[in-house]
Amino acid sequence: MNIAVCVKQIPDPAAPGSIDPESKTLRRDGKLIMDDSDSFGVEMALQLVDKAGGGEVTLVSMAPNGETSGLRTALAMGATRAVLVSDPKLHGADALTTAKVLAKAIQRYPFDMVLAGTESSDGYTGTLPVQIAELLGLPSVSFAKKVSIDGAVVSVERQTEAGYDDVTCPLPAVVSVTAGVVEPRYPSFKGIMAAKSKPIETLSVADLELDSIAVAEEVQAVHDAQARQGGEIFEDDGSGFEKVVAFLEQLKLV
Amino acid sequence: MGVRTVWVLAEVTDGVVSLTTAELISQASTLGDRVECFSFNVDPSAIASTLGSYGAHKIWSVGELGGRLAGPVVAHAMASVAVNEGRPGAVLVGQTYDGRDILARLSVKWDLPVLTNVVNVTGELPDLVSEHAIFGGEKIVQAHFTHSSTGLFAIRAKSFEIRDHQAVEPEIVNVPMSEEVVADQAKITRSHVEERVGPKLDEAAVVVSGGRGLGQAENYQMIEELAKLLHGAPGASRAIVDAGWVPYAYQVGQTGKTVKPSLYLAVGISGATQHMVGMKAAKNIIAINKDKEAPIFQIADLGIVGDAHKVVPQLIDALRARG
Known part of the structure; x- marks a missing residue:
């Protein structure tokens, strides 16, 4: 069982985000870390390969500036190798362009399944996994909250508006997993040391033989949303609930 | 089909048209001259008058999917309709599980980018501007496509008001599921409903x-x-x-x-x-x-x-x- 996992490296979400005034896109030039939502895909891949009795987990990632620290984290968790497509041409690339790049990168190594997070924590586009599936001509199951493999079939519990569906899908397939689907492991010291010597293959757009990279949408303007004014704040001294009741009375809810 | 036509994905649960669908049709009516819906897993005649009351002129019915996930089937139906009828000026889907899957597949078929998490679309075809809330809604980003082809938008619930519209009797056309897309696809074997108590979360006061x-x-x-x-x-x-x-x-x-x-x-x-x-x-x-x-x-x-x-x-x- 060989699994490719899409990993995005993003600015630390704990740090305040900012917009580049010129390109009006999210600044991504600082230090990048592995997106938390992708750690679930990495963990899931490691567990599935383990259960299947062995195989390789290949990370695929795209970054405009050659950043690898997020990939090292995933390698330290136990992934076999990483393929990083890094090219200044990819600055401001949209989800479809990213999907084309990653689909090419995925095809460099044999795979039975592609795993990805449902959406990144910085861009939230949420279409990439299924775009990759369509590009590769594969079936897909998005929003998986439970995944198991039996032979050449993957079984998934897929979220729905009302609950969830049991879905079966022939392999190879693309599966996107939700946060919380598994508990991502912390890299061990041994893992961190081993990750230093694991291969990260760095490629340019030209290496992938992709025809064209076009920026197809642009941000016209960024403005402040209508600000919501904060109201009154009280320290609870045992009578906090009374303030709430009074507020509910005002709203005629009690 | 002209560039002044807007396609809207109609999502239906237990025979009831979703509020988001109604919101999308309402707004679509302001963006162009004609609104056409794509429906699946529902008898189109049962929802025709509802969709018509929001302003839909036509329903392309993909019919029952037999447990198949909507993404590949509905995207295939949309692409095949476009071969004969031409592409619309814009496609609006709700930011739902199936909506995103369908839009993602269509984006590859047409080699066109998507804009998702949209909270507003304004303007008139072919010049549409979308709005996106970022940083927890502190800032609003306005974006537009640099191409002049079909705009593909996934829109968050409650982005638009549902407006009264002069009732239209929509024409119904069947676009049955294609055999080529049916093979080797994911299939739903069982659906689970997680019971909730009280009113629906997204409709509660x-x-x-x-x-x-x-x-x-x-x-x-x-x-x-x-x-x-x-x-x-x-x-x-x-x-x-x-x-x-x-x-x-x-x-x-x-x-x-x-x-x-x-x-x-x-x-x-x-x-x-x-x-x-x-x-x-x-x-x-x-x-x-x-x-x-x-x-x-x-x-x-x-x-x-x-x-x-x-x-x-x-x-x-x-x-x-x-x-």
């Missing part, structure tokens, strides 16, 4: 949500109790859904439901940007949280800095006493 500050899963009972007393729906932050305390159907936020109640009561929720995007449009917000620096207090009309384990039981007792 009062929403009471709990977060990590509740301490442990058992304490979520307080939230359900409080919601019941206020005739509201219980909700949750992503943190406690990920932790498995409550089902995903309770989640409010970026990856969960968007709610717009007249009162949102947040208990033990700090107010991560991911959460705020889903509830910021509430008319009134009350927050109860131990940490006085919690971002939720910046948008709360009333904030109580205190321990949820003390304040909420007192509040429940006070409300019960009033009967």
Whole structure:
């Protein structure tokens, strides 16, 4: 069982985000870390390969500036190798362009399944996994909250508006997993040391033989949303609930 | 089909057209001259008058999918209709599970980019501008496509008003599921409905949500109790859904439901940007949280800095006493 996992490296979400005034896109030039939502895909891949009795987990990632620290984290968790497509041409690339790049990168190594997070924590586009599936001509199951493999079939519990569906899908397939689907492991010291010597293959757009990279949408303007004014704040001294009741009375809810 | 036509994905649950579908058709009517819907897993004649009352001129019915996931089947139907009829000026889908899958597949078929998490679309075809909330709704980004081809948009729930429209009797055309797309696809073998008590989360006038500050899963009972007393729906932050305390159907936020109640009561929720995007449009917000620096207090009309384990039981007792 060989699994490719899409990993995005993003600015630390704990740090305040900012917009580049010129390109009006999210600044991504600082230090990048592995997106938390992708750690679930990495963990899931490691567990599935383990259960299947062995195989390789290949990370695929795209970054405009050659950043690898997020990939090292995933390698330290136990992934076999990483393929990083890094090219200044990819600055401001949209989800479809990213999907084309990653689909090419995925095809460099044999795979039975592609795993990805449902959406990144910085861009939230949420279409990439299924775009990759369509590009590769594969079936897909998005929003998986439970995944198991039996032979050449993957079984998934897929979220729905009302609950969830049991879905079966022939392999190879693309599966996107939700946060919380598994508990991502912390890299061990041994893992961190081993990750230093694991291969990260760095490629340019030209290496992938992709025809064209076009920026197809642009941000016209960024403005402040209508600000919501904060109201009154009280320290609870045992009578906090009374303030709430009074507020509910005002709203005629009690 | 002209560039002044807008396609809207019609989503139906148990025979009922979703509110988001109604919102999309309403707005689509303002963007171009003609609105056409794609429906699946429903008898189109059963929803025709409803879709027509919002302004839909035509329904392309893909019919029953026999358990197949909508993404590849509906995207294939859209692409095949476009071969004969031409592509529309824009395609609007809700930011739902199936909506995103369909849009993603269509984007590859047509080699066109998508704009998702849209909270507004304005202008008139072919010059549309979309709006996106970022940084937890603090800033609004306005974007447009640089190409002049079909605009593909996934739109968050409650982005548009549902407007009265002069009723139209939509024409129904069948576009049956194609055999070539049926082979080797994912299939639903069983559907599970996670029962919820009280009104629907995204339609309730009062929403009471709990977060990590509740301490442990058992304490979520307080939230359900409080919601019941206020005739509201219980909700949750992503943190406690990920932790498995409550089902995903309770989640409010970026990856969960968007709610717009007249009162949102947040208990033990700090107010991560991911959460705020889903509830910021509430008319009134009350927050109860131990940490006085919690971002939720910046948008709360009333904030109580205190321990949820003390304040909420007192509040429940006070409300019960009033009967």
